[in-house]
Amino acid sequence: MSLLEKYYTDEHRLFRDAVRRYYEKEVTPYVEKWEKDGIVPRQAWKKLGEMGFLCPWLPEEYGGMGVDFLYSFILTEELAPTHCGGFFFPLHSDIIVPYISTFGTDEQKKRWLPGCAAGDIITAVAMTEPGTGSDLAAMRTTAVKEDGHYIINGQKTFISNGICCDLVIVAAVTNPNAASPYEGMSLIVVEEGTPGFEKGRNLEKIGLHSQDTSEMAFVDCRVPEENLLGQEGYGFYYLMEKLQQERLVCAMGSQVGAEEALRLTIDYTKTREAFGRPISRFQYISFELAKMATEVEIGRAFLESCLIDHLDKKLDVKRASMAKYWICEMLNRVVSQCVQFHGGYGYMEEYPIARMFRDARVQTIYAGTSEIMLLIISRQLGL
Numbered sequence: 001m002s003l004l005e006k007y008y009t010d011e012h013r014l015f016r017d018a019v020r021r022y023y024e025k026e027v028t029p030y031v032e033k034w035e036k037d038g039i040v041p042r043q044a045w046k047k048l049g050e051m052g053f054l055c056p057w058l059p060e061e062y063g064g065m066g067v068d069f070l071y072s073f074i075l076t077e078e079l080a081p082t083h084c085g086g087f088f089f090p091l092h093s094d095i096i097v098p099y100i101s102t103f104g105t106d107e108q109k110k111r112w113l114p115g116c117a118a119g120d121i122i123t124a125v126a127m128t129e130p131g132t133g134s135d136l137a138a139m140r141t142t143a144v145k146e147d148g149h150y151i152i153n154g155q156k157t158f159i160s161n162g163i164c165c166d167l168v169i170v171a172a173v174t175n176p177n178a179a180s181p182y183e184g185m186s187l188i189v190v191e192e193g194t195p196g197f198e199k200g201r202n203l204e205k206i207g208l209h210s211q212d213t214s215e216m217a218f219v220d221c222r223v224p225e226e227n228l229l230g231q232e233g234y235g236f237y238y239l240m241e242k243l244q245q246e247r248l249v250c251a252m253g254s255q256v257g258a259e260e261a262l263r264l265t266i267d268y269t270k271t272r273e274a275f276g277r278p279i280s281r282f283q284y285i286s287f288e289l290a291k292m293a294t295e296v297e298i299g300r301a302f303l304e305s306c307l308i309d310h311l312d313k314k315l316d317v318k319r320a321s322m323a324k325y326w327i328c329e330m331l332n333r334v335v336s337q338c339v340q341f342h343g344g345y346g347y348m349e350e351y352p353i354a355r356m357f358r359d360a361r362v363q364t365i366y367a368g369t370s371e372i373m374l375l376i377i378s379r380q381l382g383l
């Protein structure tokens with residue numbers, strides 16, 4: 001039984017029905033096209049905003065519904081059967097917009113949040129650079145104060161929503177002489193159209209084809225001082241504070257992906273015949289399916305327990321990192337075996353398991369690699 005069952009109200013259930021119906025009509029039929037185009041069109045974001053499905057947790061005064069995090073989970077859960085891994089609105093709703101809502105001034109919130117909820121403003125966050133990803137302290141992008149502006153210079157890469165975005169939160173070094181590199185970094189909002197801000201090409205990836213992931217260049221990019229998020233020099237601490245939810249969001253996507261891959265594979269093995277019987281009747285295959293079902297069930301129980309902690313504002317670094325690490329690795333184990341049990345069809349684009357296999361691979365890499373998760377967990381063990 002789901003640990004979350006007692007947390008769901010009739011409103012949650014009605015919301016789930018509405019989301020499912022909406023995805024069936026407005027997402028599923030377009031996934032193939034978006035995958036071929038390498039991008040999800042703005043119109044799809046706008047429609048999602050009109051439905052109230054972007055940032056539903058935002059207070060009503062900013063265009064949200066002021067609801068709990070379970071609504072975000074429902075939006076992610078229901079996305080799994082669409083097989084559209086590249087529509088990165090959860091990154092916008094649950095990872096990036098929270099920076100503005102938590103650290104923004106009243107003026108910044110009034111200026112940006114209603115557009116974020118409506119689908120008029122698509123957001124991105126730019127931390128990674130060509131020379132550094134895991135080691136944020138080695139960041140080179142600088143932001144120098146001059147005449148009421150920050151002059152940003154540097155390059156970012158692998159930025160999700162990088163082509164579509166209207167607003168990007170850039171991590172940059174504002175004090176190169178700080179006692180520690182962690183104290184010299186700030187978060188600055190750069191808007192589309194700012195002179196000196198250039199989006200690079202839409203990067204070709206092995207998976208997540210409908211997700212626009214790009215490079216970004218900042219060349220003497222002048223941004224008004226008012227676009228600083230929170231206090232200067234606190235960027236690293238803000239990132240650390242918000243990373244728990246980011247890791248949970250990744251774990252959520254991986255868990256529901258593993259469940260969907262297993263469901264598809266159980267169905268497939270029951271209908272595909274070899275040597276005169278459905279392949280699910282071979283003991284080896286049934287035992288492997290049983291192992292996967294066990295892993296998926298364990299992932300679900302741990303994820304739900306983390307979600308409950310998160311609802312109670314008690315989710316700690318260790319458990320969030322464990323969820324990101326284990327569930328994303330588990331997805332990759334499961335989805336790879338699921339391809340195997342589809343035989344040659346598992347390698348064919350027309351079977352959703354093929355896309356799920358490609359899309360899954362990055363889950364152990366972005367938002368903190370598995371190795372970085374292990375580093376963080378090990379630091380919590382009092383070794």
Ligand SMILES: Cc1cc2nc3c(=O)[nH]c(=O)nc-3n(C[C@H](O)[C@H](O)[C@H](O)COP(=O)(O)OP(=O)(O)OC[C@H]3O[C@@H](n4cnc5c(N)ncnc54)[C@H](O)[C@@H]3O)c2cc1C
Nearest residue numbers: 125126127128132133134158159160365366367368369371
């Ligand atoms: C599709 C995609 C979307 C992305 N979206 C964004 C985005 O929106 N915004 C953004 O800022 N970034 C984004 N990223 C970047 C992503 O977060 C980084 O790629 C990731 O953090 C790893 O950094 P790196 O690529 O520089 O690898 P590196 O840091 O160079 O790591 C290479 C390998 O070394 C290992 N390693 C590094 N340090 C250690 C250590 N101390 N101990 C043991 N092993 C270690 C890593 O685990 C990895 O296996 C995205 C990446 C991809 C692929």
